[in-house]
Each structure stands twice: as structure tokens, then as C-alpha cells.
Amino acid sequence: CVDQLLEVSYVLSQGCSLHPFSLFGSVLLTCPTAGLASMVASSRSYADFTPEKVDLHRLEEGPPLTATLTREEGLKYYRTMQTIRRMELKADQLYKQKIIRGFCHLYDGQEACAVGIEGGITLSDHLITAYRAHGYTLTRGGTVREIMAELTGRRGGIAKGKGGSMHMYTKNFYGGNGIVGAQVPLGAGVALACKYLGNDQLCVSLYGDGAANQGQIFETYNMSSLWKLPIIFICENNQYGMGTSVERSSASTEYYKRGDYIPGLRVDGMDVLCVREATKFAADHCRSGKGPILMELQTYRYHGHSMSDPGVSYRTREEIQEVRSKSDPISMLKDRMLSNNMASIEELKEIDIAVRKEIEDAAQFATTDPEPPLDDLCSHIFANDQPFEVRGATPWTKLTSTS
Amino acid sequence: MVVLEVSPISTEELWSSVSDHWVLGHPPDQGLSLLSAQFGRAVNVRDALNQAMDEELERDERVFLLGEEVAQYDGAYKVSRGLWKKYGDKRIIDTPITEMGFAGIAVGAAFAGLRPICEFMTWNFSMQAIDQVINSAAKTYYMSAGAQPVPIVFRGPNGSSAGVAAQHSQCFAAWYGHCPGLKVVSPWNSEDARGLLKAAIRDDNPVVFLENELMYGVPFDLSEDVLQKDFVVPIGKAKVERRGTHITLVSHSRCVGFCLDAASVLAKEGVECEVVNLRTIRPLDVDTIEASVMKTGHLVTVEGGWPQYGVGAEICARVMEGPAFNYLDAPAVRVTGVDIPMPYAKILEDHSVPQIKDIIFSVKKVLNM
Numbered sequence: 001c002v003d004q005l006l007e008v009s010y011v012l013s014q015g016c017s018l019h020p021f022s023l024f025g026s027v028l029l030t031c032p033t034a035g036l037a038s039m040v041a042s043s044r045s046y047a048d049f050t051p052e053k054v055d056l057h058r059l060e061e062g063p064p065l066t067a068t069l070t071r072e073e074g075l076k077y078y079r080t081m082q083t084i085r086r087m088e089l090k091a092d093q094l095y096k097q098k099i100i101r102g103f104c105h106l107y108d109g110q111e112a113c114a115v116g117i118e119g120g121i122t123l124s125d126h127l128i129t130a131y132r133a134h135g136y137t138l139t140r141g142g143t144v145r146e147i148m149a150e151l152t153g154r155r156g157g158i159a160k161g162k163g164g165s166m167h168m169y170t171k172n173f174y175g176g177n178g179i180v181g182a183q184v185p186l187g188a189g190v191a192l193a194c195k196y197l198g199n200d201q202l203c204v205s206l207y208g209d210g211a212a213n214q215g216q217i218f219e220t221y222n223m224s225s226l227w228k229l230p231i232i233f234i235c236e237n238n239q240y241g242m243g244t245s246v247e248r249s250s251a252s253t254e255y256y257k258r259g260d261y262i263p264g265l266r267v268d269g270m271d272v273l274c275v276r277e278a279t280k281f282a283a284d285h286c287r288s289g290k291g292p293i294l295m296e297l298q299t300y301r302y303h304g305h306s307m308s309d310p311g312v313s314y315r316t317r318e319e320i321q322e323v324r325s326k327s328d329p330i331s332m333l334k335d336r337m338l339s340n341n342m343a344s345i346e347e348l349k350e351i352d353i354a355v356r357k358e359i360e361d362a363a364q365f366a367t368t369d370p371e372p373p374l375d376d377l378c379s380h381i382f383a384n385d386q387p388f389e390v391r392g393a394t395p396w397t398k399l400t401s402t403s
Numbered sequence: 404m405v406v407l408e409v410s411p412i413s414t415e416e417l418w419s420s421v422s423d424h425w426v427l428g429h430p431p432d433q434g435l436s437l438l439s440a441q442f443g444r445a446v447n448v449r450d451a452l453n454q455a456m457d458e459e460l461e462r463d464e465r466v467f468l469l470g471e472e473v474a475q476y477d478g479a480y481k482v483s484r485g486l487w488k489k490y491g492d493k494r495i496i497d498t499p500i501t502e503m504g505f506a507g508i509a510v511g512a513a514f515a516g517l518r519p520i521c522e523f524m525t526w527n528f529s530m531q532a533i534d535q536v537i538n539s540a541a542k543t544y545y546m547s548a549g550a551q552p553v554p555i556v557f558r559g560p561n562g563s564s565a566g567v568a569a570q571h572s573q574c575f576a577a578w579y580g581h582c583p584g585l586k587v588v589s590p591w592n593s594e595d596a597r598g599l600l601k602a603a604i605r606d607d608n609p610v611v612f613l614e615n616e617l618m619y620g621v622p623f624d625l626s627e628d629v630l631q632k633d634f635v636v637p638i639g640k641a642k643v644e645r646r647g648t649h650i651t652l653v654s655h656s657r658c659v660g661f662c663l664d665a666a667s668v669l670a671k672e673g674v675e676c677e678v679v680n681l682r683t684i685r686p687l688d689v690d691t692i693e694a695s696v697m698k699t700g701h702l703v704t705v706e707g708g709w710p711q712y713g714v715g716a717e718i719c720a721r722v723m724e725g726p727a728f729n730y731l732d733a734p735a736v737r738v739t740g741v742d743i744p745m746p747y748a749k750i751l752e753d754h755s756v757p758q759i760k761d762i763i764f765s766v767k768k769v770l771n772m
Contacts (some may be wrong), residue, residue, distance in 0.1 A: 057482040126515065160548035167546035174551070179538050185504045186539055189511020189519075196467070196493065196517060203515075217611050219504025226499070380545045381584055383552035388639075388686065390583075395724035403549065 014376050020243065057257045057264035057294075063281035067273045071342045074333065077119065077272050079351050080178045080342075081111035081330045084135040086359045087144050089304075091134070091151055095307045099367055100151045103178075107135040109302040112329035113236055114139045116275025117204060121283055123172060126194065128187040129206040130303075131166040132236075133176040136206075140173035144358055148366035156365065161372040181207060183213030184233070191231035191292075202230040202286040203328065204279075210241020212255050221292070222261050228291035232282045233259060235296045238267065242305040243314040256296035269297030270327040300327070379403070414553035443626040449619040451593035452482050455600040456520065460490055460633050463518060466604060469496040469509055470522025470559075479524050480560060480619055506532035508558070510539045513555040513609075520604065526575045526613060533578075540609040541584030554605045558612035561589070562656065562707045562755055565617065569744035574708030576655065579611040580684040580717070587684040589613040591659040593623040595682055598636025606638065613684070615657045641688035643695065647677035650701035650766055653692055653718055655681040658705045658757060665762035674766065684714060689721050691744050696727040702735035703765050705757055710739040732767045738762055 055061045064368065088108040094100045097118040107114070114135035117127070129136050137147050142158050148159030151165055158168045168176045177183035187205025194201040207217065212235050224231050239246055246253045256264035263285070267278045278295055285293045300323045304311025311320070337343045378390040378401040390399040416663060460466050472479045474487035474497040489494040498505040502523065523529045529536065540553045559615055562574040580588045590596040596614070603610035604766070625772035628634065645666055652662040658681045666676040677695050681688065696702050702722060704715035716736030722728060722735055741755045766772075 108443065128511075159550070162548040163546040169547045169550045174511070175543075175547075177539070179534055182507060182534055182539055183506025185535070186511035186514065188504075189508040189513070190515040191510045191511075192508060193515030193517045196512070203511075216501075216503040216507060219499070219501035220508070222499055222502055223508060227496075352738060380547075380549040382586075383544055383549070383554075385608070 021272065021329050022136055027217065032393050035134060053066060054274075055256060055266035057254075057259075057266075058261070059263045059265060062265050062330070063267075063277040067277045069273060069336075069342075071337075073119070073348075074337050074342055075351070078330070078333055078337065079355065080115045080118075080139065081272065081333065082352060083144060083358065084108070084111045084114065084138055085330060087138070087147065087362070088134060090359050090363050091148070092303065092307065094148075094152065094363065094367070100165075100307075101153070102164055103131065104151065104307040105132040105305065106303040106307070107132050107301070109323070109329070110236060110238060110299045111135060112272040112275050112333075113234075113269050113297050113299055116269075116272040117234065117279050119272070119276035120279025120281075121204060121225045124191045124199050125283070126172045126174070126187075126203040127206070128174040128183045128190065128203065130180065130183055130208060130211060131176065131178055132208070133166065133168060136173065137168040137170060137176065137312070141170040143172075143302065144362040145365050148362045149369050152366040152369075153371060154366060154369035155376075156369040157371040160376065162376070181205065181211040181216050184211070184214070184217045185220045188224050188229055188231050191224065191229040194230050195227075200287060201266070202232060202283060204232045204234060206234045206236055208241060209235065209237040209239065209253075209255060210249065211247050212237075212258060221262055221294075224292040225262055228289065230289075231292045232279070232286060232287040233262070233292060233294040235294070236299055237296055238299050238301045240301075240305070240314065243309070245314065254296075256294055259292070259294040262292050262294050262298065264294040266296040266298065270323075270329045270332065271300030273327060279332075375400075418538050432675045437470075443617070443624060443628075443630055445622040446593045446597075446625045447622040448593050448596045449480065449482055450612070451597040451623075451625070452600055452614065452619075453486070456483065457489070459601060459604040460486065460494060462632070463471065463604075465516065465518045466520065467494040467496065467512075467517060468520045468522065469498055469505060471498055471500055471524050473497060473522050478522075480616060482614075482619070483522070489760060494737065502528050502531035502534060506535040507539060509555055509557075510535050510553060513540070513553045514543075514551060518554045518604065519702055520556045520558060523557065525564075525571055525616075526559050526561040527571050527573055529557065529559070529575065536579070536585070536609070536611070537582055541582050541719045542748065543584075545584055545609070552607050553609050554607045556600075556606075556610045556612055558600070558603075559614060559624055560616040560619075561613035562615055563617075563740070563745060563752075566747060566749065567745075568747040572745035574613075574706070574740065575611075576613055576706070576708055577713045577717075577741055580687075580714060582685075584683060585609050585611055587611040587613065588638055588682060589655040589684050590682065591618070591654075591656055591680050592621075593625055594629050595636060595642075595680070597625070597629065598634055599638065599682060601633075602635040605635065610638070613656065618657050618660075621660075636682065639683050639686045639688060641682055641691040642680045643677060643691065644680045645676065647675035647680040649675050649699055650770060651677045651679060651695040651699045651701065652681045652705060652762065652766070653681060653695075653715075654705040655684060655714065656707065661757065661759050661762060662705055664765065665759045668759070668763055669766060673771065674772070676766065681714075687717065687721065689725065691716075691726050692718060692722065693724075693725055693727040696735075697720055697730040700730050700732040700768075701769050702731065703738060703762065703769055704735070705738040705762055707740050707756055709742050710737055713737070713739060715739055733771065736765055736769055738765050 011122040056062045088106040146158035153161045166178045191203040267274045282293045291394040378399045381401045387402045390401045473483045474495045477484040509519040563572040588599045590599045654662045662678045704718045706714045719735045738757045
């Protein structure tokens with residue numbers, strides 16, 4: 001069966017406003033198989049349109065202006081983004097029920113970033129991000145069950161309940177980091193290890209518009225460039241660092257240029273294909289030994305900074321609504337696939353139902369799994385060590401730590 | 404009650420009267436004294452550290468050193484002399500003056516499977532990077548429930564030096580000793596330096612390694628056993644440097660030497676001090692301290708750092724809370740640095756740090772002499 005392809009030319013947005021994605025042409029032939037909706041061949045259509053380039057800094061060329069999306073990829077991206085969306089909304093619900101406590105920074109609205117980035121690298125590459133990390137934990141191999149159980153602080157959580165929302169780890173995924181900006185030098189260290197070990201892997205180091213002004217990030221730009229580390233710096237610019245808009249926090253809001261001597265590009269972070277192509281381009285740059293590169297993804301978060309923030313004191317509800325209606329990443333992908341006959345409405349609805357079920361099951365697990373045993377209180381202080389005594393709250397409370 | 408005047412004694416006078424097994428006859432930085440072959444050889448602390456790193460770099464390819472001036476300058480204090488020539492740019496890395504950045508890079512490299520040695524030119528500069536040491540290194544194994552170990556060594560000179568004034572003289576033993584997830588060691592002599600550094604590099608956990616600049620040039624005998632490539636000093640075990648019966652002196656780093664000096668002077672008056680060299684600040688070897696206090700009934704702690712919330716304070720609290728309290732014949736007491744930023748003028752600096760006379764004075768007070 002021939003994979004159904006979609007030839008897509010895309011317009012990449014410029015500046016701070018988010019343009020809906022325009023679609024040119026469609027192709028494709030069908031090979032109906034059991035269970036698949038049949039596709040109708042349509043003729044290519046062209047429009048008179050000059051695509052705008054992606055914003056480039058110190059780069060002669062950017063990522064290609066056309067991308068190929070297979071049906072399989074489209075469905076995968078759709079499902080993953082929908083899973084992140086539903087998972088985050090469920091977390092919102094559980095937080096309001098006080099079943100999740102403490103910090104909870106939700107990713108809904110930004111799904112195209114996590115999913116697109118993963119589409120441009122492989123699981124043997126490395127990734128590190130800040131505290132808005134649930135989406136990445138999923139794309140990096142975590143399951144919804146273990147993510148949600150970590151949020152509810154249960155023993156089945158991905159960090160056995162010891163870490164919480166901001167401290168989830170998987171193979172080649174180094175969290176989840178609570179201290180703004182600290183993850184960026186850490187990511188460069190991972191990249192240094194990749195270069196040192198000569199394994200052709202790279203590290204994606206993410207940070208937000210708020211973190212972009214951190215000194216340690218500029219220190220990292222410097223060392224990464226000096227030593228030509230295989231690192232992709234990615235600024236997820238969602239327009240607000242907590243309650244402070246980019247105009248109020250940054251003398252320069254062109255985050256893709258802030259790396260100065262580091263080549264940079266800025267793309268629409270609401271479009272999963274744009275993100276993927278930019279990531280592929282950046283990954284090629286790194287793997288060819290040219291050193292670091294910086295990507296700015298223009299994106300948006302629907303929720304406030306965290307669950308403690310209603311998110312409307314520093315921005316208008318109208319703005320949030322406008323982004324939702326015009327630039328929602330999941331809707332954009334859905335529309336693209338539907339209008340190009342890559343999937344049927346029923347099929348996507350089935351995915352929605354399956355995702356809903358997965359989330360419900362995970363939430364059920366996350367609310368019924370027991371909390372960690374008290375024996376675990378002092379464990380995991382040191383790796384590969386003999387058990388040792390830990391002082392409890394009183395001198396008579398002697399606890400034991402095991403590795 | 405008789406109050407004894409203790410006249411100040413010069414270092415040279417003191418050192419000439421100490422017992423045989425010391426090799427201190429030579430002023431610091433004038434090379435090694437010749438010693439009879441039966442004792443192995445004399446190695447100063449700097450060379451002990453250098454040899455330890457050299458051997459560990461050779462033993463494990465994942466080990467590498469980064470920091471300011473560690474490569475082409477041979478180390479700001481020459482501790483890494485010769486290593487860049489031998490191992491090259493890949494394994495001995497000169498960094499720009501960006502502590503927060505390079506400490507973070509070092510921790511990230513440890514995440515991804517390397518075994519970095521991150522040098523701070525002095526521990527004062529670690530304050531720029533302390534978030535990476537504590538939040539990124541110390542806590543990660545716990546937060547990840549054991550998924551992410553952090554095999555890293557942070558090392559550099561700690562505490563007071565000579566004439567470097569307030570911003571370059573702070574002791575960080577208490578700061579880092581406070582934090583779970585870190586091992587904190589503070590060697591005194593060359594055997595400590597060699598064995599603890601090897602242990603630290605081989606340890607799969609973050610180790611804060613507090614050296615002392617004034618000890619770098621001081622030579623000590625190292626026996627053949629100590630010079631073996633696999634010689635390690637276990638982290639978390641104190642060493643009784645001198646046996647005694649009347650009082651316990653607990654110390655770390657350079658002050659151990661002062662305690663031994665004080666002990667020699669006091670021995671002439673019939674007071675036998677037991678001198679415990681902590682070697683490790685965290686985890687604290689409470690068992691050794693308690694065993695000694697239960698024997699002698701008296702305790703004086705000696706440290707270079709400030710008194711408030713310090714190493715001595717912790718030792719006293721632990722002794723209070725444990726079985727050794729019932730054996731104390733007098734309250735435990737601390738000898739510490741003076742509670743001020745370090746001044747520059749020599750006379751003021753000399754009076755800002757614990758001197759041998761302060762230790763002798765405190766022992767006599769505690770023994771009610």
C-alpha cells in the first residue's frame with residue numbers, strides 16, 4: 001500500500017503575531033485497506049502566493065519550505081498532541097479537586113512544540129527542559145499513567161512520588177527542572193558528553209522567554225560555541241514569563257538573535273510541521289559539527305503560568321480566545337488532514353475517544369495507587385552505596401537510607 | 404583556680420619540637436624533604452592531589468577535569484600541573500570565567516555518563532554556582548527516585564589563606580555540610596588528600612572536596628601502601644591521629660595540624676590529647692567522635708570557619724543527643740575562626756583564625772587547669 005502523502009507548502013509566520021497556516025495543493029492517491037476511510041484523489045491546486053521565509057539569523061538558508069507529512073505521521077502527531085492536551089486538562093481537574101498539590105505548570109496550547117521537536121530527533125538524542133515538562137515526559141517515552149501518578153504523588157509515579165510535577169525523568173530526558181535557566185548549562189553538559197563519547201547524538205535544551213534573560217544561558221552560549229557542542233537551544237516563547245509579557249521583561253524580544261554569534265531561526269511553534277522541519281534542520285547543523293544553533297518557537301499557553309495563576313490579570317480573555325480559535329495546534333493539524341483527505345472525521349473521533357479512555361484509566365490509576373511507603377522516605381540519597389542511617393525529626397528517630 | 408598564661412609560640416619553634424614521624428622541617432613550597440626509604444617517600448599535598456588525579460584519569464576514560472586555568476596554566480595553584488600536557492584538550496578543559504555555566508555543564512556531563520572533576524579556583528567562587536551544586540547535583544538522585552545518579556567531584560581550596568582578605572577567605576564546610584545528597588570531605592595531609600580524592604572520583608555521587616591552599620606545599624611521608632594505585636581513604640570515616648586519654652580534640656583540614664601542635668605542647672604538662680581528624684564533614688563519623696569522648700570525658704572542636712551554625716556546633720549537638728553526653732565531665736567547647744569577615748592586615752588576620760594558643764587555652768579551661 002502506498003503511503004498517502006501530503007505535499008505541503010507552508011507559510012511561516014513572522015514577527016509576534018500568529019498567522020493561521022495556509023495550505024497549498026493537495027495530492028494523493030488511495031490504496032484503500034480494511035479499516036481505512038477511502039481517500040479521494042484530488043487534483044493539485046495552486047495558488048498565487050509567495051511564501052514568506054522563516055526568520056533567520058546568521059544563516060544563509062533555513063529549513064525547506066515544503067514538508068512531507070505521511071498519514072501515519074499525521075495520525076501519530078494528532079494522537080500525541082491530543083493525549084498531551086487531555087492529560088493536561090485532566091491534571092487541571094485533579095488539581096482543583098486538590099488531588100494534585102504544589103506546583104503544576106500546564107502545557108496545553110504548546111503541544112506542537114514537544115511533538116514537533118520529537119519528530120525532528122530520535123530517542124537516542126537527549127533533551128532537557130524546565131518545569132512545564134509533562135508534555136516532554138510523554139514524548140520522551142513516559143506513559144500517561146506514570147506521569148499522572150507522579151502528579152498525584154503515588155508509588156506508581158515515574159519518580160515513585162519523590163519528584164512531583166517538575167522532576168520527571170526518562171532515558172535521555174533529564175527533566176523537568178525547577179530552577180529557571182539552570183537546565184540550559186546542564187543541557188550543554190549533556191552535549192559535551194555526546195561530543196566526548198563521539199556518539200553522534202545531540203542535546204536539545206529548552207527554555208522559555210522568561211528564562212532567556214538568565215546570565216547562565218549566555219555563559220552557556222559562549223562555552224557551547226567555543227567548544228562546538230552539539231546542542232540545539234530552543235526558546236519556547238509563549239509571550240509571558242509568569243505574569244510578565246515579553247515587552248516588559250526583555251530589551252530585545254528577538255530571542256532567536258540573542259545567541260549573537262550563534263545562528264538562529266524563528267518559526268511558528270503552533271504548527272507541528274514547522275517545528276519538526278526546523279528541528280530537523282537544526283539537528284543536521286549540529287550533527288555536521290558546526291556547533292550550537294538556536295531556535296525560537298512562537299507559541300502560547302492557554303492556562304496561566306501555573307495552577308495558582310488564573311492567567312487573566314496580565315492578558316485578556318479575548319487574546320486567549322483568539323489564539324484558540326485561529327491557531328490551535330491540534331485544530332490546525334486536524335483541519336489540514338481533513339481537508340486533504342488524509343483522515344476522516346470518524347477516524348479522528350475514534351482517536352479522541354481512545355485518548356479520553358487512556359486518560360481516564362490513567363487518572364483512575366493515579367487516584368487509587370497507594371502513596372509511597374514510608375520506608376522510601378530516605379532512600380535514593382546516594383547511588384551504589386551501603387545503606388546508612390539518616391537522622392529523623394528527633395534524635396530518637398533513626399531512619400535508613402538505601403540506594 | 405589557677406589561670407595559666409600561655410605565651411605565644413612561633414611556628415618554627417613548635418615544629419622543631421614535634422615528634423619524629425613529621426617531616427615538617429622545611430618551609431612550604433621548597434620542595435620535598437629527603438626521607439629514609441623505609442617510609443616510602445615524602446609528598447606534599449599538592450603533588451598528592453596531582454598524582455591522584457593523574458592516576459584516576461588514566462584508570463577511567465570517562466574522568467575529565469574542567470575549571471579556570473586548569474590546563475595551559477597548569478592550575479592556578481599548580482595542582483593540575485602536567486595533566487594537560489599528558490591528556491590534552493579533550494580531558495583537561497580550560498573554562499571561561501563563568502562558574503554558574505561551567506558547573507552546570509559539569510553536572511550535565513555527569514548526568515550523561517561522564518565523571519567530571521569540576522574545579523573552583525577557590526570555594527568562594529562556588530557561590531556563583533551553588534545552585535548547580537545543590538539543586539542540580541545533590542538533589543537529583545533523590546528527585547528521580549534513583550534514576551539519575553550524578554558522579555561528580557567539585558574541588559578547590561577552601562577557607563582562609565594568607566592576606567587574601569574577606570572575599571577570598573571563607574570556609575564552606577558548614578554550607579555544603581548542611582545538604583543531604585552531597586558528600587563533603589576535607590583532607591588534612593597528603594595521605595588524606597590522595598586517598599580521599601581517589602575515593603571521591605570513584606564515588607558515583609556528588610562530592611564536595613575542600614582543599615586548603617596553605618597545605619598545598621606541606622610535605623608528608625607516604626608509605627608504599629598509600630602510594631598504591633588503588634589506595635583509597637573511605638569517605639565517612641574519621642582518623643584518630645594521636646591517641647590520648649584526657650581530652651578529645653576534633654578537627655578538620657589545616658587545624659588538625661594545629662591540634663597536633665597543641666597536643667605536643669600540652670603533653671609536656673602531662674595532658675594527653677586525643678586528636679581526631681574528621682577527614683569527612685558529611686557524613687560525619689559520629690561513632691569515632693563518641694568513642695573518643697566516652698574515653699576522655701572532654702571535648703574541644705577546632706575549625707577555621709565561623710562559629711555560628713558551624714561544624715563544631717554540629718559536633719556538639721550530636722554529642723549532646725547521643726550516649727557520649729553522659730561521659731562528659733565538662734561542657735563541650737568550640738574553637739573557631741573569629742565571627743568577622745577576614746581582615747587584610749597581618750596582625751588582624753592572625754587574630755581572626757584559631758591559633759595554637761587558643762587551643763591550648765581552651766583545653767585547659769575545659770580541664771579546669
